Amino acid sequence: MRLSDVLSKAPDNTTFQVESFLGSRNIGWGKNKKISVGRVALNYFCLKCEDNRTFMSGDELSCLITSEKIISVDASLRCPICLSSVETWFLVGSTEGFFTPAPYVFLERYTEQRRNSATRVRGDDSGFEDLLERAQLAYDHRLGAGSMVYLRQIFEAITMQVANAVDIPTTTARGKRRQFRDLLEEVDRQHRIIPAEFSNNRYQLFSELSEVIHGDSNESEALRKYQPCRRLILGIIHSVKNSGEIMVAMDSLGWGTGGSTAVTTTGEATA
Numbered sequence: 353m354r355l356s357d358v359l360s361k362a363p364d365n366t367t368f369q370v371e372s373f374l375g376s377r378n379i380g381w382g383k384n385k386k387i388s389v390g391r392v393a394l395n396y397f398c399l400k401c402e403d404n405r406t407f408m409s410g411d412e413l414s415c416l417i418t419s420e421k422i423i424s425v426d427a428s429l430r431c432p433i434c435l436s437s438v439e440t441w442f443l444v445g446s447t448e449g450f451f452t453p454a455p456y457v458f459l460e461r462y463t464e465q466r467r468n469s470a471t472r473v474r475g476d477d478s479g480f481e482d483l484l485e486r487a488q489l490a491y492d493h494r495l496g497a498g499s500m501v502y503l504r505q506i507f508e509a510i511t512m513q514v515a516n517a518v519d520i521p522t523t524t525a526r527g528k529r530r531q532f533r534d535l536l537e538e539v540d541r542q543h544r545i546i547p548a549e550f551s552n553n554r555y556q557l558f559s560e561l562s563e564v565i566h567g568d569s570n571e572s573e574a575l576r577k578y579q580p581c582r583r584l585i586l587g588i589i590h591s592v593k594n595s596g597e598i599m600v601a602m603d604s605l606g607w608g609t610g611g612s613t614a615v616t617t618t619g620e621a622t623a
């Protein structure tokens with residue numbers, strides 16, 4: 353594996369062993385070095401092309417040595433079609449140091465400047481891309497609670513939409529808003545929106561994630577659980593989109609879930 357393969361997995365911070373790229377002689381603090389480690393490739397939705405594209409770096413990257421075990425790498429990535437660019441910055445750590453024959457490296461920090469050129473890849477057109485994007489941005493900046501706020505908004509909005517579409521009451525007999533968990537369980541009992549991966553254990557994993565999304569989990573716990581929580585949310589969106597019954601009900605209410613019609617987070621449709 354080469355360093356570019358690790359950078360291309362950003363923001364994944366797993367440790368990987370890579371081919372040596374700085375040689376065996378120690379390079380001092382503050383020195384810059386051009387490195388040839390393959391091209392960095394990240395997927396985005398290109399705003400100019402209006403399509404998903406793999407943005408690529410050039411063959412050489414600029415590397416700043418900050419210590420024996422930390423380097424900083426800048427790369428400008430371009431859309432291969434319209435040449436719009438995204439600036440990326442990686443702080444890369446190495447457990448044993450970089451000047452070994454096959455160093456172990458991991459992403460310590462990753463950030464990107466997309467200006468108005470790109471957004472994260474659009475995996476679906478559910479109307480929730482913006483919130484998913486915000487959740488991911490918060491996560492990339494290590495803001496655990498922030499990332500959960502956006503996932504929670506999606507979680508509640510989609511449950512509310514399905515409930516409204518299939519005539520499950522969202523308020524109590526006394527006109528108060530129903531407890532979210534209670535509402536979700538009824539929606540799921542009738543329409544199976546929680547993916548099997550999460551609901552097989554009688555809501556155990558789901559409850560745990562739900563607690564992180566909904567409760568007052570601490571920052572590190574929120575960050576640790578972010579990926580499974582996101583998977584849960586994407587799974588629910590997927591289940592809803594693939595449920596003919598729910599889609600027919602939503603369509604009959606004029607709530608297309610694709611194209612130019614988006615569904616707001618309050619559960620009302622906007623054109």
Ligand SMILES: [Zn+2]
Binds near residue numbers: 399400401405431433
């Ligand atoms: Zn483009």
